[in-house]
Amino acid sequence: MRSQAPSLLPIFRSRHQADLLAWLYLHPDAEFQAIDLANRLGIPPSTLHRELQRLIDAGLLRDRTVGRSRLLRAAVDHPAAEPLTRLLTVSFGPPAVVNEAFADVPGVEGLYVFGSWAARYFGRPGAAPNDVDVLVVGSPARADVYAAADAAQERLALPVNPTIRTPQQWHDASDGLVREIKASPYVTLITPDAAPPTA
Numbered sequence: 001m002r003s004q005a006p007s008l009l010p011i012f013r014s015r016h017q018a019d020l021l022a023w024l025y026l027h028p029d030a031e032f033q034a035i036d037l038a039n040r041l042g043i044p045p046s047t048l049h050r051e052l053q054r055l056i057d058a059g060l061l062r063d064r065t066v067g068r069s070r071l072l073r074a075a076v077d078h079p080a081a082e083p084l085t086r087l088l089t090v091s092f093g094p095p096a097v098v099n100e101a102f103a104d105v106p107g108v109e110g111l112y113v114f115g116s117w118a119a120r121y122f123g124r125p126g127a128a129p130n131d132v133d134v135l136v137v138g139s140p141a142r143a144d145v146y147a148a149a150d151a152a153q154e155r156l157a158l159p160v161n162p163t164i165r166t167p168q169q170w171h172d173a174s175d176g177l178v179r180e181i182k183a184s185p186y187v188t189l190i191t192p193d194a195a196p197p198t199a
Contacts, residue, residue, distance in 0.1 A: 013051075013054075014051070015121075015123075016041070016043045016047055016048070016051055017051050017054075017055070018088070018091070018092045019041045019043070019092060020037065020041060020043065020048070020051055020052070020055070021055065021060065021074075021084070021088055021092075022088040022089075022091075022092035022093055022096065023037065023040070023041060023096060024037075024061060024072065024073060024074040025074045025081070025084060025085045025088050026085070026088065026089060026093055026096045026097065027074075027096070028073070028074045028076045028081075028085070030073065031064075031071040031072065031073045032071065032072055032073070033069050033070065033071060033072075034048060034049070034052065034070045034072060037072065052072060059075055059078055060074075060075050060078055060080070060084070061073065061074065061075055062074075062075050089155065089156060089157075090156060090157055090158060092121075093155075093156060094113055094117055094132045094152075094156060094158075094187075095113060095187050095189060097152050097155050097156050098111070098113060098132065098134055098152050098160065098189060099111065099189045099190070100152075101148040101149070101151045101152035101155075101160075102134075102136065102145075102148045102152075102189075102190075105136075105140050105144045105145065105148050106140060106141070106144065107138045107139045107140035107141065107144075108136055108137070108138045108140050108190065109137050109138035109139075109167055109190070109192045110135070110136070110137030110138060110167070110170060110188075110190055110191055110192040111134065111135070111136060111137070111188075111189040111190040112134070112135040112137075112181065112186045112187065112188055112189060113132060113133065113134055113135075113186065113187040113189065114133050114134075114135055114181045114184065114185075114186040114187075115129070115131070115132070115133030115161075115184075116129040116130075116131070116133075117129040117131070117132050117133065118133075118184070118185045118186045118187050119184065119185050121185070121187060122185035124185060129158075130158065130159070131158055131159040131160070131161055132152070132153075132156065132158055132159070132160045132161070133161050133163070134149065134152075134160060134161065134162045134163070135162075135163050135164075135165060135177075135178075135181060135186075136162055136163065136164045136165070137164075137165050137166070137167055137169075137170045137192055138164075138166070138167065138192075139166065140164065142164065145162050145164060146162065148162075149161070149162040163177065165177070165178060167192055170192065
């Protein structure tokens with residue numbers, strides 16, 4: 001199953017390819033099993049295998065086999081690694097960067113990217129996004145949320161605009177912003193059901 005060229009940056013062959021490169025180049029010191037990448041990025045295994053092989057053949061990824069596992073990583077020694085990482089960060093990096101920036105914020109039960117960036121990510125036409133809108137569900141301290149947003153913004157070189165809603169507001173159809181988000185494309189980073197219990 002081949003996805004179309006991504007609206008965010010149509011220089012990539014497909015959104016699958018861009019997501020794969022973004023995840024690996026934004027985690028340059030880590031190795032990932034192919035099956036974990038398929039699950040994490042929602043890419044069918046046969047498609048993932050083809051994309052991986054193309055990128056390995058191009059020298060952009062490295063692979064090695066340990067037992068029955070195939071481990072993959074970014075080829076950080078490739079001449080294009082530095083500019084490619086920057087390009088991937090600003091175009092396809094928001095989910096990974098925002099997720100990591102908010103990972104240790106106490107009280108975050110749900111985390112979503114919405115707005116123009118999410119719309120372009122899902123192929124809706126329009127101008128290139130000039131910011132990243134983030135919905136934080138839970139009861140985190142505002143100072144922690146803004147500090148995490150600032151950290152993500154510094155890495156992405158794009159404004160990161162956080163909005164906080166309680167779990168009740170997220171499930172309540174009377175909240176206008178929540179209704180708007182749920183009626184439009186959004187990227188789920190943490191779901192309330194999957195979040196660890198807060199102290």
